[in-house]
Amino acid sequence: MAQDKHNRMSTGISGMDDMLKGGLIAGRPYVVAGTTGSGKTTFSIQFLQQGVRQGERALFVSIDEPPSELRENVRFLGWDVGKIRILDVHPTAKAYNRKDSLVEVGAQRSVGSLREARQDARAEAMKQVSPDLSPQSLQMMLRQELQEVRYSRVVIDSITSLKRLSGGDDDVDMGIMSLLRFLSESNVTCILITDMPDPTSMEPEILMARGTIRLHKLMVASKAERFVTIEKFRGSAHDTQPRPMNITRNGIIIDSHKKVPKSILKIMQAVPSWDARI
Structure with a gap:
């Protein structure tokens, strides 16, 4: 057997x-994907x-949650995140209010389309408030952080929000690719959190990451069941x-020796990029 x-x-x-x-192989970027x-x-x-x-040294780059909320959410696990550096890079949202999220849509549009329209409107409103957050600006902030402190582990939560706030065009995709290249060259082990990507497209973070771990949440007989691939x-x-x-109250536990039931496996194989209800 070859030695690792x-x-x-x-x-x-x-x-x-x-x-x-x-x-994980140290010094590489990885994607952890999953639904809410x-x-x-x-x-x-x-x-x-x-x-x-x-x-x-550990760094958590927060785009989705304020640091105070993040600390509160993990308190039930008994974790003290005081030694984790939390870098809040979310742009100021004070100009965003309810009227910004109201979008006129035709009666024929689906609920899903309405939700997407509201998300687009919010992203546009956030861009008008502060155009400073982009993959390029985040890379500059991380470069400064890594020059000041030698971090071994970095988490970015989330790439999905970063792209929405940046506009989601081709320049953003190039920026994401540049960001992952920078992280690789910086020799930090990084986890990039993302929502379930569009199954019809290949997102740049999925292409560039050295590994992809997907967390599945399925409703089985009205009960939430979780799996990892x-x-x-x-x-x-x-x-x-x-x-x-x-x-659990001790965090995530994976049964690495237990097989997933065939009935659930069939559903996961049928829709590999999306979670399902069965």
Whole structure:
């Protein structure tokens, strides 16, 4: 058996390191994708907490949540995130109010289209308030942070919000690719959180990341069930099967030896990019 010469970094998540055959390969960017409530933020904080326990420097770049809310949300786990540096880069939203979110749409538009229209309106309003947040400006902020402190672990939450606030055009895609290249060259192990990407397109963060971990949340008989899959992990063997996942008072626990029932596996295979209700 060939010896693994990679420097491995533990995720701090029970069962995840087993699926990764020893942990993440250090110094590379990874994507953690999933729908709302699938456990993405918990996953990333647990990853940073593991670094803190090992004496490493950890940075959480917050776009979605204010730092105070983030701390409150993980308090039930008994975690002290005081040693994690939280960098709040969200643009000022004080000019955004309810009237900005009201969009005239034809009666024929679906609820999904209305939701998308409201999201587009909010993104446009945020751009008018502060055009400063973009992949390029975030890269500059991270460059300064990494020059001042030697971080080993970085989380960006989320790439989805970063793209919405930046406009989502081709320049943004190029900026995301440049950001991931910068993170790779900076030799930090980075998790980029993203919502479920459009199954008809290939997002730049998915293309450029060295690995993609997807968290699934399915409604099974009116009960939420969670699973995890490793869709890509360059440079290493890994578990290719979905495994059950639970969020407990001790954080995320993955049963890396238990198989997913065939009935659920069929649904996951039928819609690999989207969670489902069964």
